[in-house]
Amino acid sequence: MRALLLALALALAVCCSLAACGSEAPEGTADRFEDVAWRPLPTGEVQRIAFGSCAHQWAPQPIWATVVATKPDLYLSLGDAIYGDWDGKQVVPFSEASMTAGWRMLADHPDFTQLRAAVPVMATWDNHDYGKHDGGAEFEHRALARRMFLDFFGEPLDSPRRRRPGVHDARIFGPEGRRVQVILLDTRSFKGPTRRDPRTKAEKQAAGLSGSMGRYVPNMDASTTLLGEAQWSWFEQQLAQPADLRLICSSTQVIPDQKGMDEWGNYPRDRMRLFKLLESAEVRGVLLLSGNVHFGELSGLKRDAYPLLEFTASGLTHINGDYAQFHNPYRMAGPVGKVHFGLVEVDWAREGGPRVRLRAIGEAGETLLTHEVPLRTLGG
Numbered sequence: 001m002r003a004l005l006l007a008l009a010l011a012l013a014v015c016c017s018l019a020a021c022g023s024e025a026p027e028g029t030a031d032r033f034e035d036v037a038w039r040p041l042p043t044g045e046v047q048r049i050a051f052g053s054c055a056h057q058w059a060p061q062p063i064w065a066t067v068v069a070t071k072p073d074l075y076l077s078l079g080d081a082i083y084g085d086w087d088g089k090q091v092v093p094f095s096e097a098s099m100t101a102g103w104r105m106l107a108d109h110p111d112f113t114q115l116r117a118a119v120p121v122m123a124t125w126d127n128h129d130y131g132k133h134d135g136g137a138e139f140e141h142r143a144l145a146r147r148m149f150l151d152f153f154g155e156p157l158d159s160p161r162r163r164r165p166g167v168h169d170a171r172i173f174g175p176e177g178r179r180v181q182v183i184l185l186d187t188r189s190f191k192g193p194t195r196r197d198p199r200t201k202a203e204k205q206a207a208g209l210s211g212s213m214g215r216y217v218p219n220m221d222a223s224t225t226l227l228g229e230a231q232w233s234w235f236e237q238q239l240a241q242p243a244d245l246r247l248i249c250s251s252t253q254v255i256p257d258q259k260g261m262d263e264w265g266n267y268p269r270d271r272m273r274l275f276k277l278l279e280s281a282e283v284r285g286v287l288l289l290s291g292n293v294h295f296g297e298l299s300g301l302k303r304d305a306y307p308l309l310e311f312t313a314s315g316l317t318h319i320n321g322d323y324a325q326f327h328n329p330y331r332m333a334g335p336v337g338k339v340h341f342g343l344v345e346v347d348w349a350r351e352g353g354p355r356v357r358l359r360a361i362g363e364a365g366e367t368l369l370t371h372e373v374p375l376r377t378l379g380g
Ligand SMILES: [Fe+2]
Pocket: 053, 054, 055, 080, 128, 292, 293, 294
């Protein structure tokens, strides 16, 4: 009996010590998702790249069957792969247990399992798989969130990516003349303070701003950054690598800057820095890919000859019609107001030079947006 009481007391003490240290489970007891298998990344030429964002892990996700049916060489997860800080009704305070539960639900999701089995995946995060709504560098649990994210997506323990403070990543696929570079930016780990829009709710409503729209105004502070200096330096190194098509991926929108949502427009210095960097003559073949906004669209920023294009695909399980209807002066196609993913297809062998076709595809395989351009017009 005494031994039993001692064992109970010991168990209680262990529980209390775990509770005292909050979300941090002791090393070795956490779910490292070692059972979650992924397809290896392509070793040769790629022609079809699918991408998407924003999926409620508790919801049916029939769109993955459609993604798989398009036979992409690669799928890019551009954020909100899970909603770890929200359960569909209310905010869930960050904890290792709640985030792990979210990732585990996605790992075992019968629809998502189809994608994992068939298509290699590269991923970056947005706020909800980071663990804090609109979160940035101030988020105290970001190191733990990063470890869980990299564990889930099967990043090898000895990968250089594990030694970087963010989750940004880059790869080049294919032979010379057909090289596709994928650059995944991290718009969370280094994101500086935002500035709140001072207007009242009524004033915002009168301006057509609802929900997450009208939350922020540009932060002109010279010390504020979105990517952080270390990531900028890494990014410039990636752009110095030779490539024929560069898919520069950001969880948040880069060109559209009118909604006052969590977007590059809140960081005008970083946004201009990006545009100037991409204007450089050596940086060719650029296509921006983004998500986050719960609708899809194609935006273009006017340049000398051809616009810089940004293809946004957001809403694998849900859509926001109000956001979709809000004016975007840069919009070239869309909005897409149905659940969808984006598909970038490159016809490398086309007579007259390679062509790039962009499509937003709905759950039933229907094309919701399409745009095709010669690769040579995708300047920096
Ligand atoms: Fe989202």
